[in-house]
Amino acid sequence: MRALRLLALCTVASALVGAAWADTRTDFVVIVHPANTVTSVERRFLADAFLKKITRWSDDVALRPVDLDPASPLRERFSEQVLSRSVSAVKSYWQQLIFSGRGIPPPELREEDAVVAYVLSHPGAIGYVSVKTNLQGARTVVIK
Amino acid sequence: MRNVGAFTVWLSAALILAMSARARAEDAPAAPAVTSTPGSTSTPASADPRADGDSAALSQLAHFVEIHGFASQGFIKTTGTNYLVQNSKRGSFEFNEIGFNLTKDLTDRLRVGMQIFARSVGSVGTYTPKFDWFYLDYHFQDWLGFRAGRTKLPFGLYNEVYDIDSARVPVLLPQSIYPLLNRDTLLAQTGLEAYGYVRIGPLGAIDYRLYGGTFYFPTPSAPGATLLQYDVPYIIGGRVMWETPLEGLRMGGSLQAARIDADYTVVGAGGAVIPVSLQFPYLIGVVSVEYIAHDLLLAAEWGRWRADIETNIAPATRTVNERAYALAQYRVLPWLTPAVYYSVFVPNIDHREGTEHHQYDLAATLRFDFNAHWLLKLEGHYLQGTGDVSRDLNDNRPLSSLANDWFMILAKTTVYF
Numbered sequence: 001m002r003a004l005r006l007l008a009l010c011t012v013a014s015a016l017v018g019a020a021w022a023d024t025r026t027d028f029v030v031i032v033h034p035a036n037t038v039t040s041v042e043r044r045f046l047a048d049a050f051l052k053k054i055t056r057w058s059d060d061v062a063l064r065p066v067d068l069d070p071a072s073p074l075r076e077r078f079s080e081q082v083l084s085r086s087v088s089a090v091k092s093y094w095q096q097l098i099f100s101g102r103g104i105p106p107p108e109l110r111e112e113d114a115v116v117a118y119v120l121s122h123p124g125a126i127g128y129v130s131v132k133t134n135l136q137g138a139r140t141v142v143i144k
Numbered sequence: 145m146r147n148v149g150a151f152t153v154w155l156s157a158a159l160i161l162a163m164s165a166r167a168r169a170e171d172a173p174a175a176p177a178v179t180s181t182p183g184s185t186s187t188p189a190s191a192d193p194r195a196d197g198d199s200a201a202l203s204q205l206a207h208f209v210e211i212h213g214f215a216s217q218g219f220i221k222t223t224g225t226n227y228l229v230q231n232s233k234r235g236s237f238e239f240n241e242i243g244f245n246l247t248k249d250l251t252d253r254l255r256v257g258m259q260i261f262a263r264s265v266g267s268v269g270t271y272t273p274k275f276d277w278f279y280l281d282y283h284f285q286d287w288l289g290f291r292a293g294r295t296k297l298p299f300g301l302y303n304e305v306y307d308i309d310s311a312r313v314p315v316l317l318p319q320s321i322y323p324l325l326n327r328d329t330l331l332a333q334t335g336l337e338a339y340g341y342v343r344i345g346p347l348g349a350i351d352y353r354l355y356g357g358t359f360y361f362p363t364p365s366a367p368g369a370t371l372l373q374y375d376v377p378y379i380i381g382g383r384v385m386w387e388t389p390l391e392g393l394r395m396g397g398s399l400q401a402a403r404i405d406a407d408y409t410v411v412g413a414g415g416a417v418i419p420v421s422l423q424f425p426y427l428i429g430v431v432s433v434e435y436i437a438h439d440l441l442l443a444a445e446w447g448r449w450r451a452d453i454e455t456n457i458a459p460a461t462r463t464v465n466e467r468a469y470a471l472a473q474y475r476v477l478p479w480l481t482p483a484v485y486y487s488v489f490v491p492n493i494d495h496r497e498g499t500e501h502h503q504y505d506l507a508a509t510l511r512f513d514f515n516a517h518w519l520l521k522l523e524g525h526y527l528q529g530t531g532d533v534s535r536d537l538n539d540n541r542p543l544s545s546l547a548n549d550w551f552m553i554l555a556k557t558t559v560y561f
Contacts, residue, residue, distance in 0.1 A: 044391075053341050053349070054286045055252075062252035070516070084391050086439045088475055088513075095311035095560075100296045100304035101257045101277045104210045104247055 213244030224547030
């Protein structure tokens with residue numbers, strides 16, 4: 001009986017943790033240009049794209065990641081959940097690339113509406129916005 | 145002349161601050177004016193903080209020139225021995241760097257860039273501006289790209305960010321693997337580089353760099369000899385890093401081979417002029433491991449460097465030295481990042497005992513980020529041995545006669561954008 005209670009407790013706790021995780025996962029959506037046929041991406045692909053380790057989609061279109069401002073709470077959550085690094089660590093990463101001549105970071109936009117507009121205006125663009133943002137035709141992709 | 149140089153550095157720093165302030169002003173929130181309808185490609189006037197309000201600017205976002213720069217002023221003080229700079233025992237402000245770079249994507253595969261850099265670290269630099277790097281980069285695919293020009297040498301984890309204060313926490317990277325006074329030699333080469341990033345499924349990814357060319361080497365001097373010519377016929381090398389399935393963990397190795405040739409004449413007994421041909425081939429390698437997770441960074445590297453001296457007047461000699469360090473840093477607050485490292489340098493692996501045959505360095509750093517463009521670092525070192533100390537900085541006294549246990553403190557502030 002005691003074991004059953006413990007099991008039930010664990011199940012409830014797991015469900016709560018899972019719900020919380022699911023909640024944070026649905027905090028933002030990843031968006032691409034309407035002409036992009038990709039429907040889902042691996043989280044690792046997303047991390048590589050935003051760190052510009054990969055620069056092209058599978059159909060050879062140039063990948064154009066677009067970020068939110070470093071002060072944005074959504075940027076912070078995206079960075080922690082997708083890149084597994086804090087915004088500061090990502091900033092340090094880009095400092096290394098900028099001053100060694102190896103790359104330049106994605107543009108950082110202050111407004112989520114601006115991210116949507118950027119994605120709509122660049123066929124290879126990929127960005128993220130909060131779930132309540134008006135996507136204006138931008139397509140969402142699922143993170144696997 | 146030195147004062148003029150210092151004035152130039154501080155004037156440039158003031159300009160950088162002014163530009164940073166302007167950049168912040170441009171970053172000020174502006175109401176988005178999105179007017180696009182679903183599926184349209186019209187763009188908001190304020191979409192990009194770097195745009196000037198012209199709606200056409202956004203569509204040209206990928207075509208702008210990136211401009212970045214930095215200026216640093218440092219202070220160094222040691223006990224027991226002068227280290228890195230002439231008057232470190234007394235305390236020295238000759239610890240400055242300044243640079244700025246321009247990068248432009250000509251197409252989504254082709255990029256050009258350049259950086260101008262000047263510094264004053266003791267007798268090195270004296271604010272002489274020079275091209276730190278410049279290149280033409282063709283990114284054929286993610287797995288293959290080419291870069292031609294003067295490019296930074298990928299050696300170990302951090303050789304390329306050696307002089308980029310904002311990109312690291314310690315004021316001094318571990319001197320065993322990243323010797324400050326060798327910066328001009330070890331930092332960059334002029335030639336060609338191939339690079340790529342290859343995903344290998346569930347095994348992670350491989351990041352590789354291969355290069356070949358030549359590099360700058362300061363005019364070698366030899367007392368009593370007349371230099372006829374010198375040359376660096378080649379430098380070749382590469383770095384391969386494996387990004388493991390454990391996200392944030394990467395490991396790999398770097399190898400570099402080069403040769404420096406010099407021809408002298410010396411006057412022998414009876415006034416005879418003797419030609420002396422000197423060759424200085426070296427092979428250096430390091431293995432590296434780094435783990436980054438959220439605000440934590442752990443790194444360790446170990447390497448051996450082999451240097452030969454071959455002449456036509458004496459038997460060849462070979463020296464192998466050993467270098468290693470372990471580093472940990474963690475951002476505890478958005479504005480505060482402490483770091484510690486322990487570094488070991490053995491100039492000759494055949495002789496490890498004695499003050500002059502090793503240098504152990506325990507360092508601790510606090511990095512304060514006041515804002516996105518200004519930082520301050522405070523650092524303390526406890527050192528044992530004088531294996532990496534220059535006799536030139538210490539009145540040519542034998543290194544064994546200098547203090548075995550000594551301390552060093554550094555402070556450095558940097559503005560950057």
